[in-house]
Amino acid sequence: xxxxxxxxxxxxxxxxxxxxxxxxxxxxxxxxxxxxxxxxxxxxxxxxxxxxxxxxxxxxxxxxxxxxxxxxxxxxxxxxxxxxxxxxxxxxxxxxxxxxxxxxxxxxxxxxxxxxxxxxxxxxxxxxxxxxxxxxxxxxxxxxxxxxxxxxxxxxxxxxxxxxxxxxxxxxxxxxxxxxxxxxxxxxxxxxxxxxxxxxx
Ligand code: CDP
Numbered sequence: 001x002x003x004x005x006x007x008x009x010x011x012x013x014x015x016x017x018x019x020x021x022x023x024x025x026x027x028x029x030x031x032x033x034x035x036x037x038x039x040x041x042x043x044x045x046x047x048x049x050x051x052x053x054x055x056x057x058x059x060x061x062x063x064x065x066x067x068x069x070x071x072x073x074x075x076x077x078x079x080x081x082x083x084x085x086x087x088x089x090x091x092x093x094x095x096x097x098x099x100x101x102x103x104x105x106x107x108x109x110x111x112x113x114x115x116x117x118x119x120x121x122x123x124x125x126x127x128x129x130x131x132x133x134x135x136x137x138x139x140x141x142x143x144x145x146x147x148x149x150x151x152x153x154x155x156x157x158x159x160x161x162x163x164x165x166x167x168x169x170x171x172x173x174x175x176x177x178x179x180x181x182x183x184x185x186x187x188x189x190x191x192x193x194x195x196x197x198x199x200x201x
């Protein structure tokens with residue numbers, strides 16, 4: 001098979017990761033969680049590093065470890081406003097998208113900036129309350145100290161920063177298909193994404 005790119009964007013904790021993994025498995029595509037790149041840069045900054053230097057020197061090892069904390073998520077959204085950080089991560093994402101055999105990338109700017117010519121663009125969203133509740137259940141398995149109010153505040157603050165930034169703000173591409181998963185199960189959301197992709201193949 002040749003190139004086929006699926007761009008999946010959306011706000012914090014919308015279920016992009018779950019849907020992307022399932023879609024990649026269904027079609028046999030490779031998957032890149034681009035949020036992990038920003039989280040890895042954020043974690044390096046929390047450890048005292050410079051954001052641009054961190055982005056330029058990112059290695060596969062940096063993507064290991066527990067990057068799925070609220071502290072790292074906030075640090076990620078702070079470094080994500082920096083044009084030089086985004087520029088340093090651009091080529092890796094672009095190359096990944098162009099690989100043979102198909103690729104799914106999920107993030108905030110995949111359909112708008114990284115892959116404006118993607119074969120399929122999905123914008124996965126849900127109400128802030130539903131997203132916070134899902135993320136709370138996920139995080140509280142690992143960290144009993146997290147509260148629902150904390151998680152909602154994190155989600156709302158990141159959405160605001162991600163939407164209002166000048167560089168590659170979070171927004172649906174003009175040709176994206178919006179999937180609101182507020183009242184969908186995971187299986188329903190995945191089925192919807194697979195159906196949309198099938199219409200474009
Ligand atoms: O999993 P969740 O939706 O909570 O976040 P994530 O996808 O891991 O992304 C963490 C942060 O990285 C976001 O809040 C954005 O600020 C940033 N990000 C970005 O700016 N552009 C991307 N393509 C992906 C993530």
